[in-house]
Amino acid sequence: MKQDDFLFYSATKIAKLIREGDLTSEQVTSAIIQRIHTHDSKVNAVVNKNLDQVLRDAKRADEELKKGLVRGPLHGVPITIKESFAIRGMKTTHGFTPLKEYITDFDATVVSRLKEAGAIIVGKTNVPPLLMDLQTDNEIYGRTNNPWNLNRTPGGSSGGGGAAVSACFSYLDIGSDIGGSLRIPAHYCGVYSLKPTEHAVSAFGHFPMPSNSKPPKYRSSRHLACYGPLARSIDDLILAFSIITGSDPNDMKVPPLNNNRLKRLNLNNIKIAWMDQLTDVPVAKEVREHIYLYVEKLKSLGIQTVKVDQFPVSTNKVWETWGKIIDAELNSGKPSIIRGIEHIFTKKLQKKYPTSSKLTPLTFKNYMKTLTQREELISSFDMFMDSYEMFILPVSVTAAFPHIKKDKLIGYQPIYKKPVHVDDKLMNYWKATGAYTNLFNVLANPVVTMPVGLNNDNMPIGVQCVGKRWDDFRLLHLVNQLVSELDMEVPKVSF
16 A cells, blocks of 8 residues: 555545554554655745654554554544644644743544544644634734645635645544534535534634633633534544534533434435535626536435525624624624724725624623524525525635735724626625635534545636535535536545
């Protein structure tokens, strides 16, 4: 077996080969480390490495196997974790300069569960400052580049994770998503991701702060954020999600989820909705063409497909709700006078781009009204999804675009004046990147992002496959069946 062969394998297959003695964890881990040494200076995805410890862990995993001890389904498999998750003894800076020396002394729940399943953590993957961008660049670690074209972005804020998995620096990565941060890197880098149903995965240990900092005396971020895997196979999403999901005493909102293996579905009884663009957010022709080709493949399997010309609920209300919840929860510590001034000076911007909406004045009544509007939107979308097994639509309006430099920061929010090119049109940066993804942070649905092809520039294109709330495993198994039936392979990066 050639080294290059097993580097491109799935985590599930590598785990099986290690368990059966065809490979050792030390072999696999050494090959991953060598690939990082050889290529990551160009990509800059794995920024906080654990290489000495990881080799010791790999040797220990092999010794345990010799004694008949298998820790779990990822025994001996090297993986990475987004920089914003706490890992005992490692820096957790969130790409934010004031925290560049912060070392966490505990493991996030997802980290401890992956370790218990036998995974070996090679290191952490890069993020933008405080995760507040859909590109990946910060003053501590620098910029992450897309492995398919180093001049292009891998997306963000889980851009390091998407790039690491795509470049075969890792068999699996765990990221977070509050507006597209798992799905956009998966789309731009040609890999799979799962944004689970909100609260399906514990938030404990994500975005920890030092004990000597002065955070609010309450947990403010309570909605929209989700935590899930990036991988090179749908099997790996299923495996990883089964490990990290489930109730956690450290996060009371997370319920137990039923992971019954579903029987293969009769595809002739399946109905899937799809759309190639929203009326007010046009999508590049090449992205629409790939969605159409994928839908045609689904039809060839006997699946009934229904094109939806208008999104089932008001997109403006969804975007406005997203903006108001983000503002209320992430900026709740700002003095009222500052919030008022910001609101006055951004009124035109808020009207033009609803995701920039601010909840002013920030009162209990206004906050409850916003959450109530969210619940009404969720109920309406749930009724739409009752008729369909899945809903397919774009991830973003283009494939990965050339790096765009931010013009300035307002607080911690990056400001981009340079637009994104969408065919012969120009579009606002935030609208072009996140308009299709943040819809489902508000609506709370699980979303699998899967690669469906390459454009003429040899850049990956993916689609969002949206499932019913709390039917994460059913969605995963359906996509798995479709991938199997259509014999779809993840495109491979070649440096």
